[in-house]
Every structure is written in C-alpha cells, then in structure tokens.
Amino acid sequence: MTTLTLAKAINEGLRRSMEDNAKVLVMGEDVGKLGGVFRVTDGLQKDFGEDRVIDTPLAESGIIGTAIGLALRGYRPVCEIQFDGFVFPAADQIITQLAKMPLRSLGKIKLPVVVRIPFGGGIGAVEHHSESPEAYFTHTAGLRVVACSNPADAYTMIQDAVRGDDPVIFFEPKRRYWDKAEVDLGAPGLPLDRAKIVRPGADLTLLAYGPMVKTCLEAAAAAEEEGRDLEVVDLRSLNPLDLEVLTDSVRRTGRCVVAHEAPVFSGFGAELAARLTERCFYHLEAPVLRVGGFSTPYPPSRLEDYYLPDLDRVLDAVDRSFAY
Amino acid sequence: MTTLTLAKAINEGLRRSMEDNAKVLVMGEDVGKLGGVFRVTDGLQKDFGEDRVIDTPLAESGIIGTAIGLALRGYRPVCEIQFDGFVFPAADQIITQLAKMPLRSLGKIKLPVVVRIPFGGGIGAVEHHSESPEAYFTHTAGLRVVACSNPADAYTMIQDAVRGDDPVIFFEPKRRYWDKAEVDLGAPGLPLDRAKIVRPGADLTLLAYGPMVKTCLEAAAAAEEEGRDLEVVDLRSLNPLDLEVLTDSVRRTGRCVVAHEAPVFSGFGAELAARLTERCFYHLEAPVLRVGGFSTPYPPSRLEDYYLPDLDRVLDAVDRSFAY
Amino acid sequence: MTADASHGVDTPPELVQLLTPEGERVEHPDYDIELTEEEVRSLYRDLVLVRRIDLEAVALQRQGELGLWASLLGQEAAQIGSGRALTDADMVFPTYREHGVAWCRDVDPVKLLGLFRGVSNGGWDPAEHNFHLYTIVIGSQTLHAVGYAMGLQRDGAEAATMVYFGDGATSQGDVNEAFIWASVTNAPVVFFCQNNQWAISEPLERQSRIPLYKRASGFGFPGVRVDGNDVLACLAVTRQALRNAREGQGPTLIEAFTYRMGAHTTSDDPSRYRLADELEAWKLKDPIERVKAYLFKNRLADQEFFEKVDAEADALGKDVRGRCLTLPDPPPEAIFQNVYAGPHALIDEEREQFLTYLAGFER
Amino acid sequence: MTADASHGVDTPPELVQLLTPEGERVEHPDYDIELTEEEVRSLYRDLVLVRRIDLEAVALQRQGELGLWASLLGQEAAQIGSGRALTDADMVFPTYREHGVAWCRDVDPVKLLGLFRGVSNGGWDPAEHNFHLYTIVIGSQTLHAVGYAMGLQRDGAEAATMVYFGDGATSQGDVNEAFIWASVTNAPVVFFCQNNQWAISEPLERQSRIPLYKRASGFGFPGVRVDGNDVLACLAVTRQALRNAREGQGPTLIEAFTYRMGAHTTSDDPSRYRLADELEAWKLKDPIERVKAYLFKNRLADQEFFEKVDAEADALGKDVRGRCLTLPDPPPEAIFQNVYAGPHALIDEEREQFLTYLAGFER
C-alpha cells in the first residue's frame, strides 16, 4: 500500500500501462516537459521519450483525429484534453469518428483511444475550466464513459481503460486531484463497467460519480446524525451503467437522489432517474430526485459555491424525498 | 389559407422575416443558387441578393463563428447546417460561444442567431444524414431548442425564432419536408415556447416533437380502434419546456410515453420522463416509458425501419404502460 | 516588401502536364515518367473499367437499387494516376468518391455499392487493402491520415499515407489542422486534393481566392498543381510525392485540377447552379479520350485492344450489377453488432428486448 | 519547379523594426512613421502604465485577491503599438492577455481584474469600447472578428476589425477557417498574432515549422513580421494594415515577434520547461527600455518626465488595487441573470426554487 494523490495515482497507472505495452502513447497539450497543467503526466516524457509522450499542436480536433489515425496503425493513444470546456473543438472527431468508426468497419477496426478529461468545478477557475460535459458523451453510442472518484479506483480504472479495445472518455474530478488515499499498486480493481456501493445504507440511495461521490459521502455522514441511513453508490461507469447494482440498491431503499455538477436539465441524472424509475416503479416511495448545477452556464467562480451541489443541497433533496 | 409543404412553409417564413427586417441574413452551404439541398432557401438569394443570402465556405465552425460576429454587428443570421450529422464541427462555437456569450457580457450582448438543422431519419440516406442530435443542445444552457412538426407551425415558428433575441437551435423534420398542409399566412402562431395538444385523449399521453408527432398521431388513431383514447402532445419547444401543458396532460391521463428518434440512453426523453415523474408522481399509474432509437450509431439505411420508432413500437410501449 | 511576396494573388498557377487533351506526350522539367506500352495500356484499361463501374452505379441508383451514388465521372485520371502510384505498404484515406482508388486497392466494387445501397456504413477491411473506409464528414479523414503517418514514423516503416479530399474540404478546420500536424511532425503523408471545381453548388471561389496548391506554402511544405485529367502526370507527381514522404522529406499537397462532370451525387441537380457550356469545355479534356488518342496515334494499341477493354468493361458492369442486386440486407440484429469491441450491458439488453419484440410479430 | 518555391523552410524571416533595442531609430523602406515628441512620450507612458497595472495584478493574485492572472509582461509594445493604431470606429477582438489593448480602448483595468477575480466572465460593454470580451477558448474569437468585419462591409462602414491571438492559437482549426473566410470575403480584418514564443510549455516548433507570418501566403493575403518589442514598428505596421483593410484591400496577418517574459499565468511554472538564459536574452530587448533610451538620448524627455510617469504609475497601481479589493461579489441570483434575453420558464423556476432554498438558511 502506498499513499497517493488522485493525480499521482493516474500518473502511476499510466506509467504501468506504458511499461506493459509499448504501443501505449500519451498525447496532448503540455503533457511532456510540463507534465500537464495538473502534473498527471509528470515524468512520463522523461522516461518514455518524446515519441511516446507527445506535446501536440494546440488543437483538440487534431489531437483526437491523429489519435484515431495512430490507433488505426496499432497504437493505443491516451489523449489529454486540458480542461473540460476545451473538449468541444474535438466534438466532431469524437462523435462522428471515434464513436462510429468501429461499427462503420463492421468490427474490423478497433479504436482503443482513451480521452482523459479533468472535469468539474470548485477550484476558483475562470470560464470553461469548471464544466461537466459528461452528458454529451453518455448520449454518444460507441463510447464508454467512466469517471473516477478516488485514487485507488483511478489507478486501476485508467489501466483498464487503456487495456480495453473500445474508446473511453475518462473523466477525472479535478478538484479531487490532490486528495490522498492508500493505493494497492498490485491489486486488480473492480471491472471498469461496475458500480460500487461505497457506503451501504437502508433508507435512501445517493447516486454519484466523480467529485460528487465525496460530497455524497459527507452528506450521508451528516444524515446519519439525524438518524437517516443513506447508501452511497459510486457509478464509476456512466455508459454502460451497472444496472444490477443500481436497481438492487434503489429497490432496497425505495428512495433515490442523483447528484452531479452538470446542469440538471437534460443532464445525465435524467437518464438515471428515468431508467431506475422504470425498473423500480413499484418500489419507489418518492420520485427519483436530482441535484445538480442550474440550467445556466457555469457562473464566475465567486458564485460557484452556490452553483455546485454541496452537502446542504444534497441533504435538501434527501429531505424532499422523505417528504413524499 | 394556402397549401404548403413543410419545406416551403419555412421558405415562406424566412422570406417574411427577411422582408420585415433588413438585418436578417441567411447563410450556409449551398443556400444560394441551389436553394439548399432541401430547397428550403429556394429563391431567397435571387430576391435578396448575395449579401443577404450567403453561400459560405464549407466549414460549420466558420458558419456559426462568423454568424456570431455578424450578430455582434447587429445582424440576425439564420444559419443552415446541411444535415444533422454535420453540426459537430460547429459544436464548439455553439456550446462555448453562442450559448455563453450573452451571460459573459452580463446581458450587454444579444445573439439572435438561428441555427436550422434538418434532422432525423427515414429517407434512406447514407451515414450522418439521419441523426437526431437534439439532446446535445437541450443540455446546453443559453440556447433555446425547438422542433417543428408541420407546415403551419413551421411557418410561424421560424419567424418567431428569427424575431427573438436569443440563439435558437431550430430542428426541422426532414422526412416531413414534403408533407403538405393548409397554412394561414396571416395568422400568428402559438408562442415559440408553448406545447400543443394536437390530439386530446384521456387514457395516456404521447409526447413527441418533430417527425415523431405524425407517427404518434397515427399510433393514437390505431389505438382508438382498440378502444384506447390517447392524447398526443407536440412539444414544439424542448428548451424551455411548456411544463404546464405537459404536467396537466400527464396528471389527467396518468400514463405517459415519450417518443423520439434519438437513442433513448441519455436522450431528451430522459429529461421528460424524470421531470414529469417528479411533477406527477402521485398521478402516475405506470412509469413514463420511452421509445426511441437504440444506443447504437444510426444504422445503414436498409435497417432504419427497425431502428426508428414506428407506430408498432409506440403502441408496444403503450401496451407496456397499460400493463402496469 | 516584408509582406510575403508569395501571397500570390497574381501568380498564374502552373500545371504539370505530360499528356495534352489531344493525346500529345509533352515533357516537364521536374516530372517525367518512363512507362512501358503495357503499363500505359493498363492505365487505359483502369480508366475505362472504373468509368463503367461508375456508370453502372448511377444506373442502379436510378432504378432504385442504391439510395445514392457519388459519381467520379471526369475524375478517373486523378484517381487512377494517384492510385497506381501507391505501393502495397502505403495506406490510403479516401473520401466518398474514390471509387477509382478503391479499384487500384482491389476493393470489390460491390462493397462500394453496398455502402450507397445502405447495407453497411463501410464494408471492407481497411487493413486488408490498406484502403481506409469512406469518410463522409468532410475533411475528418485528413487527421486520421496524419496520425497513421505518425504511426508509420514510429514503426520505421517504408511507407507513406495518402489522403484524398475535395476543393470544398480545404475550408474545414480539420484539413488545416492536418496540414499543421503533418508539417510539424514531418509526417510521411501526401495530401491529394481533387479540385473538381465544385463543392456541390459552390464554385471554388467560395473556398479560396488563390490556387489551392498554394495553401501548402503557408504551412511550410511543397504544393504542386497537376492536370487532374492527365493520368500520366498524376502518376508521376504522386509517385514523386510518395517517394519523398517515404524518404523522410515530409508532406506534399497535390492539387489535381479536374472537373466533376456529373452531378454532385444522384440527388443533385447541377443545372440549378452551373452552365452547360462549362461541362462542354471540360469534355474536350476528357481523361480517357486523351489516353486513347495517345495509344492510337502512337500505335501502342489497336482497335482490337480497345474492343477487348470495352468488352471487359461490359462484363464487369454486368457482374457488378448482378451482384449488387443480390446483396442481402443485413439481419436486423446487425444494428447491435460491432458497436463495441467488448461486452456492453446496455447493448445486450437492447438487443434482447428488440429480438423479443420482433419475435412477437411472428407469433 | 512547380512545387511552390515559397514554402519557405529556408527563407530567413524579415523583421520590421523602427527602434532598436538600444533605442536607435532606424529606417524601413516600407514602413515609416512620423510621430511628434509628444506622441512618443505618450506611447512611453502607455507602456509604463500597463506594465504597472500588470504587476499590480500579479501581486493581487499572489495575495489571493485574484484567482488567476495572465501577465502581459514583455508584450507591452505589441499591444500598445497595435492598440494605438486603432480608430474609435474599429472593433477589437482580444484573447485573455490584451490588457494593454484594453487600456487603449479605455476599459477600466478593474473590470479586467474582476474577470480574473471571478466576479464576472466579462464585465464591460463591448459596444461601448469597441473592444469585445476576453475569449478563453483559443482561437474562437477570430471567426467572430471576421463575421463582424463582414458586417462592416455590409454597413459600408469606414472601419476595420482587429483580432488578437497567440502563436499557439494558429494551430486551431477556427483560426485557419477565419483566414479562409477573411480572404474569400476580402473582409476588413487585421489578424494580430503575438508570437510570444510559447504556448504554455510548448515552444513555437510544436505549432509551425516556418515563421508564422508566412501562414497568410497559403490563404492569399499578405503577412508581415514586426518586432513586437518595438512600439513604433508595431504602430506603423498595424496602422498600415488597418488602413488597407478599411480601404477594401482585405485582411493582413501581422506576426508580432515578442516574448512572454513571465509565466503563462500565475498558475504556471516556466522553470519546468524553459531556460532562464532565454529570458535574460530577451530582457535586453525590453520594449520599454528602448523607448526610454530613445527619448533620453534624443532629449525628447528629461528625468522629470520619467519620474512623473512613474509617479502616475504608482498612483494608478494604488487606485487599481484599492478598487479591486472592494469589488463586490455578485449576488447569488446573478447566476440566473442574462442567460437568456427573453423570459425562460426553466430559469425562472430554478431561480425561484433556489431563492426559496437560500431563504431557508436565514430562518
């Protein structure tokens, strides 16, 4: 067991992947000497060389487009998008090419491209540096979408993402990059498409992923003092969902609150609410409620504490659920 | 009253808008001499000149980006994206600029840009010509998103979209372009953000927009023969939703099926299901069910009849709803 | 003047030509090519056969057998000339109109028809032919080509990639990003732009105010304009560019100056936006006629040869048509196949539900 | 050679310079400028004042008063020279680092600080200053600038737009599309690229293998490289380009060759990727020192003048700091304001729910 920050855990996972397979490449803006603006790729270029850790021109479409080409030649590129808000110039390559080319080829082509995206707010940043664009990708068939929430998961999930033969959008909770935890560098993790009950409970299910897992755990701890026993489930995989675990949890508790930072409207929480309601209709004591960002652009940072769902907002939703 | 196809109705609406306001421009690929690949802009360049009906270079980001610049100078551009699947090169300009600039300016800037997108399948086309990307935009705060379903609405909705001061993503059901109906060229339409009950019914609410409205009306007609009285609501506006009309309908009928062509997973139907379940929890006899495309890329056209929700798939969902 | 004098609005474009429209063989100081009689005849045969496949496809579309077809009529020389310059190890990234290049890469024409018929979105194995799938989103394949070329570099392979795109495509951000990537990495890639003068209804002036081959100068690599209706010149220029790429000299942009003699696709009506005169003028520069004239005048082929090729074309057309008509529709469950390489719970669930639903109709 | 000879890997770039690093006034055949003593002193004052604002902002960030700051240190001449070339009617589209241009457009520096403090994402009225909002998504504003210029054309306005971007930005598809749009429409726009040698940690070689000003030649309009640390040259070259634009001669690309003397932003640590020597070499080319030397040597200003400017800078710094500290946070409900111009049911509902929720804490 080693104590690692989440950023360092991904770094170690990438390093392990690169050691295991010479076809694994890392590419993106400033990923080389600088080690990325969050230092997630720190030291990799020094150890694996400029051919495997590529500082790219400043153009996200180019990053994904050339990564696809490299994958077609047998490489396994791990691309870094510097911040969530800068993934959109690459939207076309991701949505029309990366996601659809394997089907287009009737399975002849595999595209093991991982797109790492530091996402979410809470770091006092300027515009475009605090967003949560996951719903754009969960709706894009052909992609796997995952989000890690803690160092141990991050370490194995990034390796699994790199090892798999499908394109993966890999969300990293940037405000948790500096959170530390014990990581067993030898242990295999839960499979990439499995959810994890991170706190068992009987009264209500809190569903979260990425940065909100910690918030939900805090909310559950606070609720405990009021005598409420909340279960917290970390989705880990957003597409596909681990519906067995989710359905079972919601059927047991009869109540569910979904939390994410992205705007609630047409956000990923809607899918969770709609699908779980279909599956748990007779078990639900209350509608699945959603807590998330407002249906506005991410506000200037002096307002982000109001915008981001925090412990209080989560508990408010819990209260509303129990009011049914 | 005049009989017009849906395509011609939009053409007439655009013409009216351009006559009313000299600042209104039309721009896009092939919108000039050709009149657009669907002839929606037919004749406009001839009558309003090349300065107001602009054949642009072949680049969607450029189309939206320059339209934003023109709007900043006081123009009201109506952009055509040639097909649904080609909107993604413009995703960045739409999502990070068009949608967010008004807030960025604290309201100093208004961006009356309309982005017309012929969408949906059913025309036997090759890849990228049959998609339904609405959920990418409904989740993007700062945009209004509407979809017309018939000539009369199309005629007034396009004018309202052009007249408003917000950016509007305007979806046109391409396989209904040639549907004809009576249009009153003088009458004002329902406000742009209002839903319309296009067939009243008591037993179940069918929610649809764009091309699926017709399919749902057919389904309702078929269900009638089996003694089921289905209400069909045409959303017209996807963001914002006309929740009053929707909630009232679902509370009355106690059952709801949502239909769209886009993949169900993380699609816009999820928002409808989640939100209406919150609002109608005690009235619902069954979960809100969704019928839509599968969670796969749009298939080659020889398979599209299986992929697209048709009368039978809608009725199957209706049956499932009544089975609760 | 510090303003770059080469911004070139005034410089008249040069055109590499080795065979005039009248079938005269001409010299070019930088590009020449030694071909056997047999090789020239073989190029002629290629041109005729791909035109026939194309005509057959247009007819099949008219008869409702294809949803759409993008004709290569007029662009045969650009495609055969460049396609025959490739070695097996080279990798090709086409648009949706490179039926002639597909022919050079031994892709069964019926697979191309399948795409336009709607039985698949692709249909051949790119690795088997070193010919990537058709790409419909304009320009996006240019970045794939550069990425692939970066892979070739890392593999130390003696090969290059060649990517096709149209005049309209040069306006897309992706194509320009591809130029940047290629020049910065010195990737072994040849950008082959078929300037057929039109992007659907838009003439070249809507995309550029200078000749397209000059675009390369802004990115620091060579650009060359070749007579796209001259199969010999296309072969010579492309061969040279590919060789340069393989030898580590980086990218080249080739502008093949040609003409889209047909409609943009079978859905298009060019009479709405261009004059018939233009087509008539280009007919005089037909890419096949000049080779025929050359072969004939120089007695490199006789009537018998031409008849044999025509007969072969007829047979090929018939074969392609016949096999197109019997192309089976994919089974409905194909919708769910190959979306992911690994297992995927959501796809599995939807497939199962769908098959149950379908089975309900059989009861 | 038909390959465009101007692909220019070998051509050494020329640099328009009117004032050497030592403060010598030099002639240039194409660009010259007549300025009164007063005008040169005024430029000097601008340079000093914007550097002071910048230093103050860096200090404020260090003290936790700003979330971030993107320093213009070293780029003052490029920004003041070009900014002072503008007329009131011209419209400017900046990136996030054009504090010097903002100064020329009379934008209150505290409004810039507000953005980096996190009280707004913009903060000034673009129309009031003809200075658009800062744009953070690299390159996207270049298309807005061209669109605006197309509007100017339609209005018959005697004005141009100028758009700023960095060396890194030249790799973005949008920037290249902007070049295409501008050249095809002959729009009155000046592309002002501050090549400060770095895009965060990436040196220019990651973006281009030839001098950036040559990019324009690939699109058919003039490009020019100017000494970006020479305020006179920047003024002269920009003035000329803007005049050309206003007179219907279309776009120009100006590459201002300069250096980012500080970190990319206050979050950055340049010691990880570049050598201190480089900075030392560029310090000798400081944009302010050379003007001072020129004024002093030519007795166009005396010690008193320099002291007065310094005092003014001190006062300005103090004023800016003071007002920054008292910048009020926006009220929470500002989250919902200005998202849409018209009424929007969803926003209204969320605002109401949120305010009710907030009120719950007050009970």
Ligand SMILES: Cc1ncc(C[n+]2csc(CCOP(=O)(O)OP(=O)(O)O)c2C)c(N)n1
């Ligand atoms: C991104 C994108 N936008 C629009 C289209 C629609 N479209 C298909 S072909 C075409 C014109 C292409 O012109 P060009 O690049 O010159 O190639 P050509 O068809 O002439 O071979 C357009 C606009 C598309 N396929 N992709």
Ligand SMILES: Cc1ncc(C[n+]2csc(CCOP(=O)(O)OP(=O)(O)O)c2C)c(N)n1
């Ligand atoms: C689309 C996009 N991708 C990435 C970033 C992150 N980023 C901010 S500044 C920067 C470097 C910009 O370099 P350059 O264009 O040279 O401008 P400079 O900062 O040197 O003035 C990067 C990569 C961004 N803001 N936008």
Ligand SMILES: [Mg+2]
């Ligand atoms: Mg063309």
Ligand SMILES: [Mg+2]
């Ligand atoms: Mg820079």
